[in-house]
Amino acid sequence: MDYDTPLFFHVMSYAMEAEHDVIDMVSGNPDWGSPPGISDGLHEYADLGGADFQYPPSEGLRELREEIAARRDVDQSQVVVTCGGGEANYLAMARAMERESGDEFILTDPVYPYYPGKTKMLGATARFVATDEDGTLSPEAVREQASENTAGIVVNSPNNPTGAVYDEETMREFVSIAEEYDALLVSDEVYDHFDFSGKFTSALSFDSDNRIVTNSFSKTLAITGFRVGYAIFPPELVDVAKTRHMLTNVATSRPAQYAVLHALRETTPEYHEENRQLLKSRVETFTSALDAAGADYSEPDGAFYVMARFPDFPGTLSNVEKLIDEAGVAGMPGEAFGSSRDDWVRFALVTPEVEEAAERLADYFG
Amino acid sequence: MDYDTPLFFHVMSYAMEAEHDVIDMVSGNPDWGSPPGISDGLHEYADLGGADFQYPPSEGLRELREEIAARRDVDQSQVVVTCGGGEANYLAMARAMERESGDEFILTDPVYPYYPGKTKMLGATARFVATDEDGTLSPEAVREQASENTAGIVVNSPNNPTGAVYDEETMREFVSIAEEYDALLVSDEVYDHFDFSGKFTSALSFDSDNRIVTNSFSKTLAITGFRVGYAIFPPELVDVAKTRHMLTNVATSRPAQYAVLHALRETTPEYHEENRQLLKSRVETFTSALDAAGADYSEPDGAFYVMARFPDFPGTLSNVEKLIDEAGVAGMPGEAFGSSRDDWVRFALVTPEVEEAAERLADYFG
Numbered sequence: 001m002d003y004d005t006p007l008f009f010h011v012m013s014y015a016m017e018a019e020h021d022v023i024d025m026v027s028g029n030p031d032w033g034s035p036p037g038i039s040d041g042l043h044e045y046a047d048l049g050g051a052d053f054q055y056p057p058s059e060g061l062r063e064l065r066e067e068i069a070a071r072r073d074v075d076q077s078q079v080v081v082t083c084g085g086g087e088a089n090y091l092a093m094a095r096a097m098e099r100e101s102g103d104e105f106i107l108t109d110p111v112y113p114y115y116p117g118k119t120k121m122l123g124a125t126a127r128f129v130a131t132d133e134d135g136t137l138s139p140e141a142v143r144e145q146a147s148e149n150t151a152g153i154v155v156n157s158p159n160n161p162t163g164a165v166y167d168e169e170t171m172r173e174f175v176s177i178a179e180e181y182d183a184l185l186v187s188d189e190v191y192d193h194f195d196f197s198g199k200f201t202s203a204l205s206f207d208s209d210n211r212i213v214t215n216s217f218s219k220t221l222a223i224t225g226f227r228v229g230y231a232i233f234p235p236e237l238v239d240v241a242k243t244r245h246m247l248t249n250v251a252t253s254r255p256a257q258y259a260v261l262h263a264l265r266e267t268t269p270e271y272h273e274e275n276r277q278l279l280k281s282r283v284e285t286f287t288s289a290l291d292a293a294g295a296d297y298s299e300p301d302g303a304f305y306v307m308a309r310f311p312d313f314p315g316t317l318s319n320v321e322k323l324i325d326e327a328g329v330a331g332m333p334g335e336a337f338g339s340s341r342d343d344w345v346r347f348a349l350v351t352p353e354v355e356e357a358a359e360r361l362a363d364y365f366g
Numbered sequence: 367m368d369y370d371t372p373l374f375f376h377v378m379s380y381a382m383e384a385e386h387d388v389i390d391m392v393s394g395n396p397d398w399g400s401p402p403g404i405s406d407g408l409h410e411y412a413d414l415g416g417a418d419f420q421y422p423p424s425e426g427l428r429e430l431r432e433e434i435a436a437r438r439d440v441d442q443s444q445v446v447v448t449c450g451g452g453e454a455n456y457l458a459m460a461r462a463m464e465r466e467s468g469d470e471f472i473l474t475d476p477v478y479p480y481y482p483g484k485t486k487m488l489g490a491t492a493r494f495v496a497t498d499e500d501g502t503l504s505p506e507a508v509r510e511q512a513s514e515n516t517a518g519i520v521v522n523s524p525n526n527p528t529g530a531v532y533d534e535e536t537m538r539e540f541v542s543i544a545e546e547y548d549a550l551l552v553s554d555e556v557y558d559h560f561d562f563s564g565k566f567t568s569a570l571s572f573d574s575d576n577r578i579v580t581n582s583f584s585k586t587l588a589i590t591g592f593r594v595g596y597a598i599f600p601p602e603l604v605d606v607a608k609t610r611h612m613l614t615n616v617a618t619s620r621p622a623q624y625a626v627l628h629a630l631r632e633t634t635p636e637y638h639e640e641n642r643q644l645l646k647s648r649v650e651t652f653t654s655a656l657d658a659a660g661a662d663y664s665e666p667d668g669a670f671y672v673m674a675r676f677p678d679f680p681g682t683l684s685n686v687e688k689l690i691d692e693a694g695v696a697g698m699p700g701e702a703f704g705s706s707r708d709d710w711v712r713f714a715l716v717t718p719e720v721e722e723a724a725e726r727l728a729d730y731f732g
Binding site: 027040043046050053054087117118222223225246248259 | 616
């Protein structure tokens with residue numbers, strides 16, 4: 001497994017090329033629409049022109065950094081506005097390698113496939129820690145893999161693909177394992193607005209020089225195409241990260257930053273609450289149908305995904321294609337996420353047709 | 367010298383903190399305004415919402431890649447749309463290192479400071495080739511530095527900071543030196559629309575598996591803040607570059623890509639011609655004043671910059687600060703661009719106050 005895109009694109013185009021109607025539950029693109037502040041902000045920006053169309057500060061528009069810093073209760077100098085969560089994780093993992101305190105990353109299995117991809121690109125080695133079947137990641141299991149070779153520990157809560165949300169005690173332990181082994185905890189929290197359990201705890205809750213928090217507005221504001229995210233570094237790690245950001249991208253796209261800033265100021269908590277309620281009801285609809293299909297499934301505490309295991313129907317690529325052909329539902333093969341879930345299929349609940357998809361699966365397997 | 371930003375920001379903030387009026391000739395931000403297609407495109411995009419706000423293809427919007435490919439007469443599969451020229455050069459130089467055919471980059475002196483910055487970030491070594499005083503870069507001098515350790519040769523034409531434009535024969539030689547030493551020529555052509563000499567030749571003119579061309583819409587469309595550029599790779603090098611692009615940024619910001627596509631379709635050649643004429647007349651105004659000041663100066667064949675050397679006034683940081691304080695004109699110290707021009711100052715002709723700046727310098731030194 002290198003990174004998910006070849007497989008991802010393969011499944012996407014297989015589904016799109018099908019002549020019958022296929023419900024796309026492959027991608028993680030929200031379908032519930034952005035808050036109006038995004039369009040309003042873009043319109044406002046489009047009329048500025050001139051100097052406002054030129055380079056923003058490399059680390060991000062000052063007012064956007066201030067807004068993020070105020071919300072996250074950190075100093076704005078610790079914030080780097082990035083080209084989405086993708087660049088935020090790249091900067092964080094590169095920063096871990098630059099410390100020259102180990103060249104291994106501890107990753108989970110199942111894993112969000114970009115992490116092993118970045119690990120390889122950075123010339124590091126991945127050590128995988130299997131989660132429990134319910135997606136729980138035991139700090140003890142992480143500690144067993146930690147050593148002086150550990151450069152970083154990369155965790156994602158709420159989790160893609162398992163839907164697990166790590167509680168306060170677990171996150172505290174991850175931070176302290178990182179400290180113990182002079183490594184960096186990279187806590188990817190892009191689904192933080194999609195916690196159904198109330199137990200989500202940001203790694204920022206624990207004061208430490210050994211943790212970097214990454215985040216993005218891609219999911220929060222349903223703008224995966226805008227590419228605006230951020231990373232929050234401990235004070236003594238941030239300067240080198242800013243240098244890499246500058247030498248890689250110079251800066252993050254300004255129209256997108258401007259629209260995000262505008263939307264952050266205008267969007268009420270109700271927007272996020274409605275999206276959570278929508279997702280919770282989709283989870284219910286979908287998992288009821290999985291019951292009818294006789295499948296095992298994850299019950300997500302957060303994020304957008306349900307993993308399912310159908311009886312005598314392992315989630316291989318060829319079975320995923322069969323589901324597309326015969327049931328008209330497209331999911332992601334479990335093998336995209338590591339070895340521990342290769343008999344599962346991941347379904348993204350980002351389509352208004354969740355109910356129809358659920359019925360199709362229940363009919364197919366029922 | 368690491369990369370120019372600390373010095374750049376130092377000079378910028380020194381100029382901005384001055385209590386008197388200072389004319390900013392430090393940054394490379396065009397002041398002549400974007401073509402209307404940029405704002406129009408952003409407005410159009412802002413109203414799309416929904417699926418159009420989500421992930422574009424990682425390598426860039428299909429129609430934008432097709433537009434670029436048609437204009438550059440390459441196959442669209444060779445095009446990667448990047449976060450500006452900055453990421454394009456990063457991908458190109460990283461690609462040269464990934465071939466494991468050398469770990470040195472041949473750079474010019476004076477040099478655009480991001481190239482040595484990226485060289486260092488990629489763990490490579492820079493070998494500098496001094497240009498002639500008029501900015502000419504001799505292929506012979508490049509060949510003398512080339513060896514089996516050469517991973518890449520990075521050139522920039524029209525050149526920042528010298529204003530040199532390499533002619534057809536010179537570019538052909540650079541390509542053939544790269545081929546000879548199994549290295550990659552990285553030809554950064556972001557100022558291609560600002561050639562006053564008519565002799566600009568793209569490295570794409572020479573069919574070769576050893577050259578990558580990078581470009582950007584930052585200068586061409588006066589949108590340095592949008593961060594849309596591209597790199598054109600030989601067919602057998604492009605896949606790995608696309609992987610790095612995906613693992614670094616996932617994709618380039620979609621609103622900015624959409625606006626660029628719209629502007630490419632709407633903008634007439636007159637827009638570019640007017641900007642060239644404007645710059646040519648600024649060069650004349652400015653260099654006449656430099657004559658009056660008794661200075662040596664570069665006569666740019668392209669790009670936005672004039673380098674000047676004043677009698678008994680080397681272009682050190684402290685003298686640049688003195689010019690800000692006493693003449694009210696801010697330029698960049700020559701030392702930002704390497705050792706060969708450390709007695710020069712670079713002035714960017716991106717302000718309507720070029721004439722006033724010229725008068726101030728003539729008065730100060732006259």
